[in-house]
Amino acid sequence: MAVHHISIQGTGEWNEDAVVLNEKQQLYGVIDGATSLVPFRGANNETGGRLASQLLQRYFEQLTSEDCRDLETLTNEANFQLGEEMRVSGIRMDDKRELWTAAIAIIRITDHHIEYAQAGDCMLMALYRDGSVRTITRDHVSHIGDVPMTTWKEGIASGIRTKAALREKVQPLLLRNKDKMNTDDGYSVLNGLPDAEKYIEYGKINRIQLAGLLLVTDGLFYPEEWPNTASENEKLDEKLLRRVASDGLENYAEWLLSLEKDDPECIRYPRFKISDDKSGVWITF
Template sequence: MKLEMLSRQGTTEWNEDALIINEPLQLFGVLDGATSLHPYRGPNNETGGYLASQIIKQYFESLAEEDVRDTNLKQLVIQANIRLRDKMVEAGIQLSDKTALWTSALALIRITDHYVDYAQVGDCMIAAVYKDDTIRTVSRDQVAHIDQQSKAIWEEAIGRGISKREELWELVKPVILGNKSKMNTMEGYSILSGEPELADFIEYGRINRIQLKSLLLVTDGLFPHTESGREPEDMIHQLTARIQSDSLTAYADWLFKLESEDKDCQRYPRFKISDDKTGISIHFE
């Protein structure tokens, strides 16, 4: 088995993404922390999103064989969520205020000789590639329908002639703030936030390894962008195919370059010039 991994900071102050690497358990994952809209800072000026992804990372990487015996990935994600809640309580976070919570999306897998277990929360994604080069999207982007609302406002404003990213951001910020109230509800999306309601919205399951050639786990910072006015393509298929033909590192380099040439986010509507980018590409030899 061959692994290629990366986690690169975007244009924000902290890399709020993280990798989960627990080789003894063959447990691998990616995390995408999100900063609370109430400006909390940790003892070293860390954002809530950074703290969330690091707390969850440390939990999964601390697990040993005896910790996972007779349990499944859903139960482990619930325990990670409890750990996150406990850390927020210690920091004095008001848990009843959704906009104050430290949050993170997650894609997690555990590999065995015959199958792969997975769990997913939010918009981190998992794809499988088979020996005939068939690409299978294992997970679902649970945040896409929320993002579409904000991106529609962004594109409409570009159409009205607004050309500065800062002005565009001010237009969508109230919508994004409102979306926080929908975390872990039937109207919204799943996210690790310390809320017990997450337990009802974790997606998890098992795929077998018959003819399985590789697996890809990514945060949304690696998603390819769609040009303004164009219908989006199957982005997971698109990025998986490109990484298969080249490499995870080369794909990330290409995407960073594309973003640097569109700093006001006009050609490719998006909320940050460059989001943090984290991925794991696993090839079975």
């Protein structure tokens, strides 16, 4: 088994992503922290998103080989510890605007199975020896981004050509989405509250014919050109995994960064940031 991993800071002040590498537990994952709407800074000026991802990373990496609890129990405990840290820091837990949050995709590898836990838009995909691709998880955030992204594209179509002006149009829509965390109409996320436990997904797959596993934060999602009139017979997540499998995780990230650099106003590849944090773990068997 070979494990490759990257975590690259985007255009933000901090890298709010983290990668989990716990060889003792055969536990690997990616975490995408998100900063609260109400500004908060840690002792070293860290954002809430940075603090959340680092706390969760430390929790999973300190687990010893003797800890046999399942990933559901461990992820719930990690979420609880996130809440405790926010309380100590004076965060009002009844105000979602103040919460530090994080998406996560994490796996434990056993002899015959892959156990996983996931929340938000961090994704897990599998490659099999016959070349087929299987998306294990669901992006639980994409549907709430559809309206802001449609508004962004409408702005482009109307002649707007700067990211700043486009961002101004969609910002109110993005802010309202925070109220939807861990609700039936919203999205799943670790946020330190017990409600998160209702929406975290868990499961396991067997290792029959399994050739590779890819875990990514949304900053590594395959870019979608717009407008795109070409026929897309292959889904974007399949294109992502196949490109990583053929070129390697690092080379894929460099290619993506180059595309983003050439499109600084986010027009050709509509997105809300020039470059988001990018973290991934690519495991081959």
